[in-house]
Amino acid sequence: MGTYITKRLLLIVPTLIGAAALVFVIMRVIPGDVALLIFGGDQAGQIDPKQLADMRHRLGLDQPLIVQFGTWLWGVLRFDFGNSLWTGRPVIEELLIRLPLSLELAIAATIVSVLIAIPLGMLAAIRQDTWVDYLVRVVSIGGLAIPSFWVGILCILMLVIFFGWGPPLEFTPPWIDPWANFQMMIWPVVTVGYRYAAVTTRMTRSTLLEVLREDYIRTAWAKGLRERAVVIRHALKNSMLPVITLVGTEFAFLIGGLVVTETVFTLNGVGRFVVDAVAHRDYPVVQALIFLIAFGFVVVNLLVDLTYAWFDPRIRYR
């Protein structure tokens, strides 16, 4: 296991450096001048050339491209991403303020989705091709089709119309006031979680179906075991591996979900920070956040792979 971990850790280094380079390319090389965009783009009428030059200088855009890239990479290595143009504070500081909310939302949504998905997927698999199966499949394909921001809007509509509720503005961490935190987070969690649940339900169903056709399951039936024992003790355990991977790889969905859901519920998390930074044309923040999200994504995928390897020793030797 030790060598496997080392190997995997070494493999993510070039990917991360590449990701840093790609973010740089997107922000600098794609046609479009960031300094010009900050002043509202070229349609914004007359822009004072001196102001423009000042902004270019402030962003380091007057340096040669290679120097700019070096500065960016050096910053990435030290986790120093400069200051926000909007608030003037270090990007990392701004990020750390917002991280607890997004982490709570992500973790709670994952738990909720797994709690919904595994029983539903199981039910659909053991009752394959009955109305239960069709219902679960339609609901899960439907779940994938409904945009999460719309579910969020519907939640707010419902709460406002029926309960006269407005979203609270201040984030209360769960360790200070669990009830206030629950009230604030429950709807966003449901909004992010249902979509995730839709994907996981489908995966649980299909892997369980595959496992149920294995010989050892037939043996378990032949031994005269009850359905419960066959499905839960023998089949479910062995069908969980792909589901675990999925929960990890669909983390991308989760992050996308965070971006829109935090915007809908006006929650001050990392996702909304991205959207706000784009809206404020705060490009140092956009650049840093896009990279850091990729960083988080790569680390989560690594953790998933390691869990997988821990469960299934065959993988370590491939």
Added chain:
Amino acid sequence: MATSIELAHASASATLAPKPSVTEVVARFVRTKPLGAAGGVIILGMLFLAVFAQMLAPYDPYVGDYGLQFSRPSAEHWFGTDEFGRDVMSRIMYGARIALFVGFTASLIGCTIGALLGVISAYWGGRVDLLLERLMDILLAFPQLILALAIASILGPAVQNVVIAISIPVIPRVARVVRSAALSVKENVYVEAVQALGATRRRVILQHIIPNVAAPYIIMLTAQLGAAILAEAALSYLGLGAAEPTPSWGLMLSGSAPSYAEKAPWIALFPGIAISLGVFGFNLFGDSLRDALDPKLKG
């Protein structure tokens, strides 16, 4: 003597099963995959709306009537009107155009570039493969929506920019799938045979590899269609897609819609239904098509 032995199959003549006609194929698909057929009907409905929006829409989607702001759904305005007094139903009909345009072009561009890179990677192997694979790894390090958001934020809000922003994250995902399919095709003896007969690389790729990776390509393409429509809606919702007054479904839900929740819930209700129904149709169809084309991938 060998020459006197008559070849047993020299005069064998088996009647080939007649090639099923298009109607037969469609009928079979409807019979065996009712959910997929339902998806197909939704897609056709959407196409119909998009093509004939001009004739079907009761009002101009761009022109508002300030006397009719926030009017409830009624016989004149089935889905009500928005904050500028524009007819929500007409805007949804025109919105189908944007959704389908972005959905089709973004998935086609993304999948085609991805598939080409996958084929090149598999066929050339060696350094080219290594380089392309690492590049794909890097692109895969970004969650789809985040990468699209970053690209859209630099390109600025416009429909064609949304297409670019959505298609780029699709490339590595398709390249992966097509590469592995192409690798297994390449191992086949007949590919070796045509190479031995002196076929050029171009011929091998065009005549032998590409037709055999068409199934995974089509599967990925249909799977991406729904996702691309959703991504367009999300980007427009975040203000990075089509700009006002374009009738984009995502844009109709952004900004004002939630703030008028109490007063006019229909503004937020109907565009959401349109997005969900459209994506649902594409997903149902794509799923069944995948089952029909590739029995190994049942799910």
